[in-house]
Amino acid sequence: MIDFEKVLYDLCSPIVDDKASLSVKLMSTLDEKEILLYVYxxxxxxxxxxxxxxSMAGSIRQMMSVASRKEDKKITIKFESY
Structure with a gap:
């Protein structure tokens, strides 16, 4: 099984300046074929x-979508700031 949180974190960490403030959370959904990830x-x-x-968000979503096809899942990624 792919650790989607780690994959997304590894994709985003080179782009951000403050890696300590970056966090990726997996949230549960009602659909077992959907994975919801939040990037804070x-x-x-x-x-x-x-x-x-x-453009960057679209590219990140597309890369994660390719990774999720192996497990027949749909990934939704939301970007949140604090």
């Missing part, structure tokens, strides 16, 4: 992760 970071780092017009 400070607002400046979240802006960097989302990118212009969502």
């Amino acid at each position: 970071a400070n607002s400046e780092d979240v802006a960097r992760l989302i990118g212009r017009k969502g």
